[in-house]
Amino acid sequence: MDPISIMAVANPMKEGSAIESGGGLTSIPHGRRRIALDLTALLPHETGVDRYMIQLVLYLGKVDQWNHYRIYVNWEDRNRFVGLLPENFRVIPLSRRSRAVRLLFQQVLLPILVGWWEADVVHSPSFIMPMVRGSQHHILTVHDMTSFTLPKCHILLRRSFPYRQVLLWSIRRAHLITVPSGSTQKDMYHWIPDLSRKRVRVIPGGIGEEFQVYPRQSIQNTLERLGISASYILYVGTIEPRKNLPLLVQSYKQLVKMGKTKEHLVLVGRLGWGYDAVLKQIESPELKHRVHLVGYVHQHDLPLVYAGATLFVYPSLQEGFGFPPLEAMACGVPTISSQTSSLIENLQGAAILVPPDDQESLTNAIDQLLNDRACRDRYRQEGFARAAAFRWEDTARRTLQCYQEVSGSYSPKTRDS
Template sequence: MCVPIAIDISRLGAREYTGTERYTYELLAALAKLDRFRPYTLYSNGLPARLPLLGPNVSLRNIPAPRLWTHMRLGPTALRERPALLFIPAHVVPLIHPPSVVTIHDLGYHMFPEAHTARRRLELELTTRWSLRAARHVIAISQTTKADLVHHYRADPARISVVYHGVQDHFTPTEHGQHLAPQLRQRYHLAQRPYLLYVGTIQPRKNLVRLLEAFAQALPHLEEPPLLVLAGREGWLSSAIVARTRALGLEHHVRFPGYIPDADLPALLRGALAFVFPSLYEGFGMPVLEAMACGTPVLTANGSALREVADTAALLVDPTNTDAIAAGLLRLISDAHLREALRERGLARAAMFTWERCAQLTLAVLLENIQLASFA
């Protein structure tokens, strides 16, 4: 009988899913479709908020703990039950553990320390160093993240495999163009105006103050200005972003609808005039691909993994240059031919990223390291 592969699914206990939760959920769903025979044990801290459809070869082990779950519960339990391998899709390898593979998503805390509290920076620094040392192998979600790990931590590149995210199937274009259902317009206070959409945490690293300043700079040049919709849950120092909106006199042009549920997000992306994401640093940039998959033209930053993911399918701007962002916004808003060209290129680009391929490559990494562990 095969020894199970263990997977840490503690991220699925979150009430609202963002990057790491979506990655864990979609990868698990794709693995369940791909491999229906090899046994898997899923370790959770409390019952997950939701789970994808799983086969009879997958079992759930709920081992709750109020604090230090990774080190006090996951590690000792996995070591005692001796899985073939422990896979951690996000964050930290337990202090005591069986042979493990971990996914490291980005080094945002290292690139932009001011976007985190001092305590959180120290925690991320120590856990990243530990995971790099303790894991048998590391999965990075982009070449950018891999290069950052090699540069800043002198990680062995031979121990790091790049496996890109995919795009969920419900992010698709529509035949009705930018039509948005009246109930969604009412729910998110969008009136009957076109809108530019950003989706992500409201925090300084996302470069939203410069985006607001660029939007204010562009407004006088527009006869019928669109709304700017900044959607996402509040993060570190989000109040300064809201305050800058008021200081610029943009209250009637900017919306902060909060976290957008998965059920509404594709429709809001399809209905947008353009998607704007000039983040200062990303380890991948999933919202960019989701917008492209919906047929929405994209403006994004020309650095970090955003250039790597968008390639030539988005309008790339210098995220540190407010004038450049403003010029990009004006081009997107005023040039219908540019928007159509970006739409076509974006659809083709997004089609290259699938969760099926992510699962195939991830499983290959896991199986290779199970084999290596058996010879160790």
């Protein structure tokens, strides 16, 4: 442990002893910063954005026991971090999960609370920041720009003029913006050409340690409990237009007709919107009892579902980062994905990439991985190496550097791994 880290451990301060339950001013030693994170956008069924927010907070707790944090959540999430964070963190229930109520609290009550606490930094990690900026330094995380680049692949709210204007307004108002990929950064500059390059930081997400190779019996026990009995090709993600699932189902159907696969197709993820085309496809006689809509799978089981797959296919039209392919690769599963956006950036050389509008190429890629063991072994090994490069600790440390940068200070009391 270096001298700076020793200083941090030798000078502990309990957040609970400094902050009253109702909030307000605190007695914090000079040099320690007050950092607020708005996690009111958390959903009960984790998406990639939710995973980012949760893991960022958990790993900030691992790398920074010096600065003081307040994590503002919905009432329904008040127990989510119980026993998981150090004493310099306090979780504050702020609102209800209802969108209207949440936005009201986010835009009105949150600025009051962080101002009352005299926060140094406010991090809005899910697209939108409070309209009232106050005296705090604001960091905004924008996960993708698909409301602009693929508006037809979003629900009405996300493609509406008011939402898009609020997003642009948030980007312009934030002191620093973090994005998960160079692709998202490029899209942001395209839509806001006068945005200063000095205000945007590319900070990739991480892949959790739970995504790994598992013993066959552990996998089998989980699959039996979920009702998955056959070997399978896997997709994980919300069932919605942007994920381009009709292409995958059609390619799979073609392979079934040609007698080239015995694997079933397992689709894991909640039904989002615009999924009628997929439901209609899987009702065809050729696919009866061969395509399985499993629904949302809890994070405790998801790594084992990945690990049990023969191969993983993720034909998304566009991604800001794209967790599922990297998670599959970390579990030792050969992966096929789309030759587009951040997927090129993150997966190049470690997965087979095909154009997202080319069914023949996707069909051939699936056929190749199913029937060429050497090819599967190659991509399995390449995938392991690539996924290992994405660590949540790195995400947290680089985000902490942004907090330090934007507040005009360098607080070096971060714990070494």
